[in-house]
Amino acid sequence: MARFVRCLRRSVFSDSSPSIAYRNPKIGLPTIQNRNFLIGGRCLSSGSYVSEMQKSAFQGNICRLIRNEIDYELNHSPPLQSPSSYGPFTVEERPGEQWISLKRKYGEKEDIKVEATMFDRSVPTSKSTRTEPEFILHITFVVNISKGISGESLEIMCSAWPDNIEISKLCIRKGINSSPSSYGGPEFEELDDELQDALYQFLEERGISDELAVFLHRYMKNKSKFEYVRWMESVKSYVEKN
Numbered sequence: 001m002a003r004f005v006r007c008l009r010r011s012v013f014s015d016s017s018p019s020i021a022y023r024n025p026k027i028g029l030p031t032i033q034n035r036n037f038l039i040g041g042r043c044l045s046s047g048s049y050v051s052e053m054q055k056s057a058f059q060g061n062i063c064r065l066i067r068n069e070i071d072y073e074l075n076h077s078p079p080l081q082s083p084s085s086y087g088p089f090t091v092e093e094r095p096g097e098q099w100i101s102l103k104r105k106y107g108e109k110e111d112i113k114v115e116a117t118m119f120d121r122s123v124p125t126s127k128s129t130r131t132e133p134e135f136i137l138h139i140t141f142v143v144n145i146s147k148g149i150s151g152e153s154l155e156i157m158c159s160a161w162p163d164n165i166e167i168s169k170l171c172i173r174k175g176i177n178s179s180p181s182s183y184g185g186p187e188f189e190e191l192d193d194e195l196q197d198a199l200y201q202f203l204e205e206r207g208i209s210d211e212l213a214v215f216l217h218r219y220m221k222n223k224s225k226f227e228y229v230r231w232m233e234s235v236k237s238y239v240e241k242n
Contacts, residue, residue: 059239066236070229079225086215087207089114093223096230100219106206109147114208116141116160118220118227136162139216143208144173156203160213167199 082093089102089112102114122135139160146153153173159166171184188196203209 062239063236066232066239070232070236073225073229073232077225079222079229082219082222082226086212089207091219096227098227100223104207106145110206111146112206112208113144113146114141114212115144116216116220118224137217139213139220141216143203145206156199158208160216162217163214164210165203165208165213167196167203170199 082091084091084093086102089104092101092103094100098118100116102116104112106112117140119137120140121138123138125134125136128134141158141160143156143158144153145156151174154170155173156170157168159168167188169185169188174182188199191199
């Protein structure tokens, strides 16, 4: 009996056996030994092969969902071609970034640059309720007016609501060497009412008015669609890489 058991053990566990499987004497079922698979020019063990297949299925599902979302955006609400100008301003779209630039010359000395963000916050309207909330979107933009090569410029921080602009602050920038701790002046609403009106008129003469707010909201709504589709395409491209 002992001789039979030794012979059985040698036949089952022998390294010279050509079989890739042996029978478990307790349950009588074959147990698969580790095998190698050649996938995409790489030699993978059976465990790695299963992991690679799961990873491929996961990536394929992500790419499918992204393609569906891209197709939906392009078919149901496609972005329009962004305008390259607004009145006397030229518009720099800056693809992939969260802001745009508008530039123009005014008179013989002034160079005007407007830098506007995409929608950066929202506030509830007076009609908003807990069950039916309503919001209006907000855009921040900065007007920079420089004269000549002195390096100094007038900088005016503003808000663009859907149909009007608001000035929040203004200061004089003394070039790149200006101290960040220098006095920047009071808040705009603290100024005399007549001075506030005069500054709004100052901007309006240079093409910066409530009409600009309407343009920026329309432009940024369209840019948001462009950037969303561009972002999804970038994610899809990255996931598809091996």
